[in-house]
Amino acid sequence: MYTERFELPGFDIERFIRTVLAEDLGEGLPGGGRDVTSEAVIPADARFSGVMDSRDAIVVAGLPIAEAFFRFLDPEIEIERLVNEGDSVEAGTDLVRLTGNARAMLTAERSALNTVQHLSGIATMVRQYVTAMDNPDCTLLDTRKTLPGLRQLEKYATRMGGADNHRMGLWDAAMIKDNHVLVAGSVAEAVRRAVEAGVAEIICEVDRIDQIEPALDAGATRLLLDNMDPPTLREAVTIVAGRVPTEASGGITLDTIRDKAATGVDYVSVGRLTQSAPAADIGLDFTPL
Known part of the structure; x- marks a missing residue:
């Protein structure tokens, strides 16, 4: 399992993860603080495997942050990163394989994808300019x-x-x-x-x-x-x-x-x-x- 710790000067990744997930889960709002869909539909002990892949030709950025979202909700998740940060990859490239608790993976999915999509979009445009x-x-x-x-x-x-x-x-x-x-x-x-x-x-x-x-x-x-x-x-x-x-x-x-x-x-x-x-x-x- 890949366990690299992602660090940037002045950036608190744990606080970022907590804040983003709290927004998605509606923490502090009436009825908030949970993923109602996954709780209603997915058994608590269900497990998923998943593959994150790129549908575009991109320059990869943000995978360590995405992985941190999944680990935050499922510390036992198995993660295999298949490409490196900064790699230029073709459309259809698999980026990460994950295996873990289904509810946790579904709850973290959108926050993780949003991050990688946004940061990879920036990295891709930058490479075009370079x-x-x-x-x-x-x-x-x-x-x-x-x-x-x-x-x-x-x-x-x-x-x-x-x-x-x-x-x-x-x-x-x-x-x-x-x-x-x-x-x-x-x-x-x-x-x-x-x-x-x-x-x-x-x-x-x-x-x-x-x-x-x-x-x-x-x-x-x-x-x-x-x-x-x-x-x-x-x-x-x-x-x-x-x-x-x-x-x-x-x-x-x-x-x-x-x-x-x-x-x-x-x-x-x-x-x-x-x-x-x-x-x-x-x-x-x-x-x-």
């Missing part, structure tokens, strides 16, 4: 455009797809955007204030060439080149001349990412990786024992 970018010298980044409460998992899925993570939140880097500049009065003043506050990493968004030197002179440690076309990106990269890393962002699609990455930027960030990825089609078929 492939379309076709540039080993440029790194694809995600953003903070994540579903509330799922950031750690969604950013994990982007790594499984082949991207790196941008900042994890508001705490690990300053990102100076147009509204910060509006209040501070200028790009240079906004960056200067972040420097004086002792922030180590200061990402400054610029949408005009004439903002580059003021941002660098004030102490920006990375420039986010926002909504620039490829010729403007090349000009910006030339001006920066390697003094800090550069990142292209804004309106980047599968059709445009290759040209933008080829301008010499170090990073390309895409919000829709987590914001708009469709769920993968993954199913779980059971057989009574």
